[in-house]
Amino acid sequence: MNRKLHIGIVLLVVAVFGFGAWLNFHGDEPAESTPVAGMVVNVGIGGPFELTDHTGARFSSESFAGNYALVYFGYTFCPDICPTELGQMAIAIDELGDDGARVSPVMITIDPKRDTPEVLSEYVPLFHERLIGLTGSEEEIRAVATRYRVFYQRFDDPNYTEYLMDHSSFVYLIGPDGTIAAMFRYGTPPEEMASTIRQHMKAQS
Amino acid sequence: MIKTTITALALLATLAATPATGHEEKTGSFTISHPWARATASSQTAGAVFMEIHNHGDTDDRLVGAASPDAERVEIHGHLRDGDVMRMRRVDGIEVPAGGTAVLAPGGFHVMLMGLKSPLFEDTLTELTLTFEKAGDIEIEVVVEAAGATGASSATGKMDHGSGPMKSR
Ligand SMILES: [Cu+2]
Numbered sequence: 451m452n453r454k455l456h457i458g459i460v461l462l463v464v465a466v467f468g469f470g471a472w473l474n475f476h477g478d479e480p481a482e483s484t485p486v487a488g489m490v491v492n493v494g495i496g497g498p499f500e501l502t503d504h505t506g507a508r509f510s511s512e513s514f515a516g517n518y519a520l521v522y523f524g525y526t527f528c529p530d531i532c533p534t535e536l537g538q539m540a541i542a543i544d545e546l547g548d549d550g551a552r553v554s555p556v557m558i559t560i561d562p563k564r565d566t567p568e569v570l571s572e573y574v575p576l577f578h579e580r581l582i583g584l585t586g587s588e589e590e591i592r593a594v595a596t597r598y599r600v601f602y603q604r605f606d607d608p609n610y611t612e613y614l615m616d617h618s619s620f621v622y623l624i625g626p627d628g629t630i631a632a633m634f635r636y637g638t639p640p641e642e643m644a645s646t647i648r649q650h651m652k653a654q655s
Numbered sequence: 656m657i658k659t660t661i662t663a664l665a666l667l668a669t670l671a672a673t674p675a676t677g678h679e680e681k682t683g684s685f686t687i688s689h690p691w692a693r694a695t696a697s698s699q700t701a702g703a704v705f706m707e708i709h710n711h712g713d714t715d716d717r718l719v720g721a722a723s724p725d726a727e728r729v730e731i732h733g734h735l736r737d738g739d740v741m742r743m744r745r746v747d748g749i750e751v752p753a754g755g756t757a758v759l760a761p762g763g764f765h766v767m768l769m770g771l772k773s774p775l776f777e778d779t780l781t782e783l784t785l786t787f788e789k790a791g792d793i794e795i796e797v798v799v800e801a802a803g804a805t806g807a808s809s810a811t812g813k814m815d816h817g818s819g820p821m822k823s824r
Contacts, residue, residue: 526698527701529693529699529701529703530693530703530732530765531743533693533802536802536803540803568698570698572697575696576696576801576802576803605742607745611728611769612700612770614743614744616740616742617741618740619739619740636762
């Protein structure tokens with residue numbers, strides 16, 4: 451690491467710690483518990499779901515049976531966190547080479563109000579040619595998110611014409627039996643996702 | 656009160672992985688390195704711009720605003736990380752200390768374009784005016800990269816889906 455980078459990091463850390471002090475933060479609602487993180491996942495979370503895909507057709511998670519899915523909960527108005535994670539998922543799948551074909555990338559919107567199948571259909575091909583965008587009624591989305599312990603909450607600012615969504619950011623690996631095989635925190639390098647998937651594939655074969 | 660921590664690690668990781676690529680814009684005492692935006696779909700109304708701002712002068716300054724001909728409203732945003740929950744929020748400004756660098760990178764700060772008038776197509780350029788408290792306005796050109804780019808390895812960042820048509824201006 452060169453010296454310039456060191457200085458940059460020091461300044462960045464300073465900036466980061468100073469950030470909280472002057473950030474105009476309105477989210478004073480009580481904190482809800484965040485999902486369990488880690489490579490090993492407790493049984494009982496996750497499970498099958500049926501939603502509407504970006505073509506407008508009903509979509510069942512049964513279609514992954516025997517294979518894998520990488521599932522992310524996000525929304526298309528999100529310009530940073532969600533594209534980052536979807537981009538990382540795409541890299542992880544590419545990294546797997548031929549085995550990548552056994553992994554379906556999926557984005558489930560936590561903003562069904564704005565993310566209609568039409569909106570999703572324009573969005574998903576930007577990230578991966580096989581990315582499946584899923585939406586549904588508010589109730590359907592709430593039910594799936596709850597089972598996956600995904601926290602999301604609308605954030606309105608009187609100055610905004612558009613609302614934002616606060617949300618937990620995890621990538622879930624769903625295994626051949628339909629249960630969650632692994633969870634990846636925000637910022638997990640795609641190589642790490644790929645090697646975890648590979649390990650699961652090896653254990654299964 | 657929610658106990659919040661900022662995504663320092665994500666920021667650091669991004670910074671550490673950022674190669675010295677991309678173009679630079681030099682104006683007065685500022686160098687803007689690798690200003691880039693994410694490509695957007697026609698159904699997306701918001702976009703994000705990232706960059707590094709180096710202040711070579713001897714006066715502390717602050718990025719306090721931005722404007723784009725492509726967006727109805729432009730704000731400076733950061734993220735609050737509350738456990739594993741990401742909360743994107745508007746901030747009043749970003750400090751750029753004398754001799755220092757402000758980093759706008761995925762997971763940290765960005766310039767948020769809201770009410771996009773047309774999509775940001777990959778491999779095109781878009782204009783952005785940065786407003787500093789002391790230095791005033793600086794106009795830069797921003798390169799539009801892949802929708803899933805992270806700024807670190809955008810060349811290998813995702814599969815190729817073809818680039819959109821060049822934007823005519
Ligand atoms: Cu933003």
